[in-house]
Amino acid sequence: MTSTAFLARVYISLKPTVNDPAGNTIQGALDNLGYATTSVRSGKFFKVVVNAESAELAQVQVEEMCKRLLANPVIETYEVEVEPVPAA
Amino acid sequence: MRFAILRFPGTWSDRDCYRVIHEVLEQPADILWHRDADLSGYDAVVLPGGFSYGDYLRTGAIARFSPVMAQVIDHAARGKPLIGICNGFQILCEAGLLPGVLMRNDSLQFRCEWTYLRREGASTPWANGIAAGEVLRIPISHGEGNYFAAPDTLDALEQRGGVIFRYCDEAGLVTAQSNPNGSIRNIAGIINREGNVLGMMPHPERAGEAIVGGVDGNRIWESLIAEALAVTA
Numbered sequence: 001m002t003s004t005a006f007l008a009r010v011y012i013s014l015k016p017t018v019n020d021p022a023g024n025t026i027q028g029a030l031d032n033l034g035y036a037t038t039s040v041r042s043g044k045f046f047k048v049v050v051n052a053e054s055a056e057l058a059q060v061q062v063e064e065m066c067k068r069l070l071a072n073p074v075i076e077t078y079e080v081e082v083e084p085v086p087a088a
Numbered sequence: 089m090r091f092a093i094l095r096f097p098g099t100w101s102d103r104d105c106y107r108v109i110h111e112v113l114e115q116p117a118d119i120l121w122h123r124d125a126d127l128s129g130y131d132a133v134v135l136p137g138g139f140s141y142g143d144y145l146r147t148g149a150i151a152r153f154s155p156v157m158a159q160v161i162d163h164a165a166r167g168k169p170l171i172g173i174c175n176g177f178q179i180l181c182e183a184g185l186l187p188g189v190l191m192r193n194d195s196l197q198f199r200c201e202w203t204y205l206r207r208e209g210a211s212t213p214w215a216n217g218i219a220a221g222e223v224l225r226i227p228i229s230h231g232e233g234n235y236f237a238a239p240d241t242l243d244a245l246e247q248r249g250g251v252i253f254r255y256c257d258e259a260g261l262v263t264a265q266s267n268p269n270g271s272i273r274n275i276a277g278i279i280n281r282e283g284n285v286l287g288m289m290p291h292p293e294r295a296g297e298a299i300v301g302g303v304d305g306n307r308i309w310e311s312l313i314a315e316a317l318a319v320t321a
Contacts, residue, residue, distance in 0.1 A: 069145070
């Protein structure tokens with residue numbers, strides 16, 4: 001099988017039980033701007049392009065990256081969305 | 089006792105550690121670059137403070153996969169003394185050598201100030217020269233020193249006496265006011281199960297000479313050196 005380039009969108013979020021002073025501060029600023037927010041949580045977003053034989057294998061590879069490096073399981077969770085990279 | 093002081097790109101306390109360990113306490117020491125370090129001839133390893141890899145991704149997360157870390161993990165596994173100070177503590181947590189994680193200070197401020205630490209917990213060569221309940225005055229200097237772990241991890245840590253230093257006031261009382269960064273249960277320093285690995289946010293190497301404001305940091309190095317002498321005697 002030939003390998004294809006896939007784009008993985010990786011969302012890293014703090015677990016709900018973890019305090020997020022940055023998110024709280026941003027929420028305070030939004031409140032000052034007059035928005036009625038009930039919650040703001042900060043996180044991280046990565047776009048990773050990987051070569052894999054299928055979208056499933058790309059998903060497995062990127063989830064492994066999350067476990068090993070991109071997320072810290074003590075405080076964070078991750079979500080991965082994979083799609084083929086559109087031909088240029 | 090021979091010390092290896094590791095330098096990653098962005099480490100900033102390596103020279104201070106060298107100054108105190110080698111020039112003040114007169115121990116053989118070398119500063120080693122993380123890419124080509126050989127730890128085999130060293131008794132103790134120091135991961136100093138700083139901003140390794142610019143704190144990208146998470147503090148310590150990139151340094152944790154530096155080539156030297158396999159040797160650091162092996163050094164620790166053989167029961168040899170290892171200390172991580174500030175960014176070094178963050179690296180040890182990322183490497184899984186110590187439980188928990190260091191998050192952004194709850195104040196969102198970088199805090200550079202003197203703190204008081206109360207000695208608690210189990211036996212460790214890093215602090216056996218400091219009596220339980222004794223208070224040390226050692227400065228912090230960090231933006232991400234807010235220790236956190238899940239409740240069951242914390243309970244297990246406390247139960248085995250893993251908390252070695254807790255932020256306190258001058259009299260040794262552990263209060264919310266004496267907590268500079270929001271660390272859960274005022275935790276400032278912890279050891280692994282075996283006691284040979286210590287991670288702490290405060291900088292003992294910045295309290296090593298009277299001219300910089302205090303010498304309490306030396307108690308930690310002196311504990312280790314005295315223990316090593318007792319073993320070889």
